[in-house]
Amino acid sequence: MHSYDQEYFFIKKKKDDRLPSLTPDENTVDRNYSFEPQPDGSAPFMFFDGGADYARKLGIVPLRELPEILFDGSNLLVRNRIRDALVALDLPGVHIHPAVFVDAYKNWHEDYWFLAFPERLDCWDRQLSDFEDEPVELGGFKLHGVYTYALDASVLDKIPLNQRLLFKMGGTLEAYIVCHQDIAAIFRGNGDSGATLMSIPDH
Known part of the structure; x- marks a missing residue:
């Protein structure tokens, strides 16, 4: 076999305490974002760094330069390069939706995409x-x-x-x-x- x-x-x-701890906003949660395909053209999912204040209390300085992949639990937000590569593969069962991440410094990053798996x-x-x-x-x-x-x-x-x-x-x-x-x-x-x-x- x-x-x-x-x-x-x-x-x-990756094990790095400086990486953000993503938290979806209430509107994103209400949209069952992790598994429900969204209508084309609908608003991006919104995430913020829910662990930033706690990290600072521990003396951890959040990253200013963010990596290509961010994690919401086991879910992924990926930047354009990865999104384009996945779109080219035409993968069944993977739904890719625009996402915005507001970092610990209140900067908006609008070049991320959320990978949702309905099944x-x-x-x-x-x-x-x-x-x-x-x-x-x-x-x-x-x-x-x-x-x-x-x-x-x-x-x-x-x-x-x-x-x-x-x-x-x-x-x-x-x-x-x-x-x-x-x-x-x-x-x-x-x-x-x-x-x-x-x-x-x-x-």
Whole structure:
């Protein structure tokens, strides 16, 4: 049986306390922004640095030069270069919507895009992964806390590669965004994208 574990990466926030902690404004929250496709031409999502004041109290100076990728939990905001690369791939199941981020210095950054995934792909192996036995029920879904992952080949075998290059992991509380090795360079950039790509076995 084919093993996919080495082919995929979780896209995770780089460990740097200076990176912003994104918080959506109330209007953005009301639009179910993380999973609901928005009408063409509708207003951008709005985010601000909800952790800036706390960070300053700890003596942490927020970044002035922001990376290409910002994180709202496990969700991603990406700059134009990444957005254009993803649009060119014509990925199914990924909806890209304009976003504005107001940084800790009250500067507006209008060149970000939010990646929304209306559907999640539950493709982790229940036999080979290490996870909490008792799931948490949220929104009608049973979600597990997963410690170590192995991917379920029987699920991925049925999906053409171009339909599983980028997806949000289903069935888990963490709901990480997962990318295939063929497009990993888009998110790595030149190493300072603001994201860390962690292979499935290394999680």
